[in-house]
Amino acid sequence: MTLSEGPAAVPLLSVRGLTKLFGSFAACNAIDLDIAPGEIHALLGENGAGKSTLVKMLFGVLQPSAGQILWEGAPVTIVSPGEARRLGIGMVFQHFSLFEALTVAENIALSLDPKISLARISDEAASLSKAYGLPLDPKAHVADLSVGERQRIEIVRALLQNPKLIILDEPTSVLTPQEADRLFETLFKLKAEGRSVLYISHRLEEVRRICDRATVLRHGKVTGACDPKQETPASLARMMVGSDVAEVHRDAGTVLGDIRLEVGNLSVPARTPFAVALRNVSMKVRAGEVLAIAGVAGNGQGELFDVLSGEYPVAGDEAIRIRGKAVGRTGINGRRLLGAGFVPEERHGHAAVSAMALSDNLLLARSQSDRKAFLSGGAFSVIRFDAIRSATRRICEVMDVRKSGEDPQASSLSGGNLQKFIVGRELDRQPAVLVVNQPTWGVDAGAASRIRQALIDLAKAGSAVVVISQDLDEIFEVATNIAVISEGRLSEPHPAGTLTLERIGLLMGGIHESHSIPEAAHAH
């Protein structure tokens, strides 16, 4: 590829006063940004800061309401992703667009000129992936690949267009630390070739590690442009959040009580072709304990939550015990009546019905556990709206849920505020057992620290808490013990103090401690 020999006076990409309005809401407000050739440029910001909107405008998915995009000094209008590719912009999205039933080569072929033969694509993809340290088998079916490998397909697909600028949207959010290291090496290779990378993230450590410059967004505006290597995580966080984030406090040396939640050697077959089967999962969670379950997305976290919550009861009644009672075949409300509470990962359409009021969403989770308070009229089950509204008010006050109006629709709340309500809805009952899946996914830093603190406080008050999370920082913040889930297997728990990031990374990658396999004993 040819590079301009002159100094980096002419940026590869410049953005001047770029604005995107949705109605009267400015998702991006007069954004200025320069990306020099051959640099890794970070775009930092919390969820909802406007990163995705900005990137979509650069890739031609959205059209700006105002402002200008300059490509190698000349103003351009990017009307479509195709146009962006022609200019030399490649993009790797956070959510992959791959067909699971097709092979790697077939998936790549879909985005290219239909005249190119599949064999040639296979060869090129194989040589490219080798050159950039992204090992990939072109004949493998996507359904069989890990998330990290799927991401490599997207990267190779982008590289095949020979782009000058590659945009990566939160690439490490689905990777183990080791996989992330591999990705960084690839990025350094790209940089050495003179290509530029726009790297979108909210992980401060990795931005400091690999990026040359950073632009920080908050509420759709640029709040800082800096050299991340000169900054501390705290100073970067301040630019992102606008104020210092409250630290989570935890007392050392909590005394653990009796076993509240017990899973014994539970195996569950996969419900759908693309689900993960759970294999020999065992765990014991005691009163006062926070058991954090780490793992890369798609390794059985959702499936584990489904069986713990009882949304999908399991065949063996004895496999799951809550407060000593066998509940494997009991549904979710039966488990709630035993004092358990549950917070699923997906807020909209699982933990809450978006188009329903908050008070209705309170009834959603507690219609049976709080039957006496919320329903009257015996078998007619007439809803007591007054009692539910006052409980809603109480929860919103305790969790500092910011909302417009007295009882707004769930969809009108921001992710963080809705999550505070959903967690608060369970905490309000003082559950003896709480199972939470991704408690702070897509939640702003302020709400996240409040939720984590609430989980720790609940355990301190004598409840058993299970936190399933992909966020290692979060896990170290809240956990008493840490176990790792990988390919549907759960590792032994380890006390949080004894584990390092590296060791968790190895466990997450699927390297297990040597298990004594019971079948082997019979193999005479």
Next chain:
Amino acid sequence: MRIELQKRANVSTLFSIISPLLALLLTLVFGAIMFWLLGKSPLGSLYIYFVEPLLEVWSLHELAVKAAPLILIAVGLAVCYRSNNWNIGAEGQFTIGAITGSILPVLYPEWHSWAILPMMMVMGVIGGALYAAIPALLKTRFNTNEILTSLMLVYIAGLFLDWLVRGPWRDPKGYNFPVTKSFQVEAVLPEILDSGRAHWAFIFAIVAAMALWFMMRFMLKGFEVSVLGQSERAGRFAGFSARRMAWFSMLLSGGLAGLAGISEVSGSIGHLQPSISPGYGFTAIIVAFLGRLNPLGIIASGLVLALTYLGGEAAQAALQISDKAARVFQGMLLFFVLSCDTLIHYRIRLILAGGKTAEARA
């Protein structure tokens, strides 16, 4: 050029409320155009069609007679649709309800007891519910699309009725006409007032609408219906079962359609014949949507659609136009209701070549 529907950020409350009225108005406007194209005076025709039937006592009775099955069926369908189960086969459940309800008067014409009428009603409900149980079973068991199965069963029910009244149930003294014996007087649903034909079916309809309104508004069951209709996953989280809801809503709507069927036969016709319904089961779908799937709204929309039947009959006599005009009005009404609702939630975007966009305000 491409036309896209884009979801609106805010839905106007005002327009959500007046949407059915807007649809009604548009139907009248286009109805007037239709009359004009047919060479009739538009205003005069609309008067004959929509106003004249409301001016006399006997025709108000007829209005109640026609509205009763529409409302009975539509309130059941509303619960069904709110729970995301799409029963399109109310016409068939109506027919089967009419048949099972008629077993007693047809087979035991000499039985004179007050008990026969309540038993007929109950058997009609059971028949309709059992017929709706077929698509429910297919859906919950084999994941079959209930829209297709319930619709196909309509035609089976219609042919079964035809076979019955031409074959085994035909009145031997009926000069070979395909009708059953006329029901004994104890098996005829009584009239409400002496002044006209309106019978107890209208009272059933109002009671059913009130009861289901109470259920949807105040009871946990109604909450369950709404939750499962909006998100099955959230419903599962709440401990509600989508399978059980499919059964509940199909049996409920089938039962009400069956009640409508036997009431119509017992109260309005007095015997079974090949054709017992001018498409009540299908028109009730329009009634349900025009009433915004709200049982109280359905009482009003049921009366409006009943008026299109009456107007159709009047227009036949006074204007010499086909009774198909009534179906055209009903079709236009459904079309405008659905398009008004769509445009309240979405706006139309024209995407011209070259990526330039033009926005059309709806």
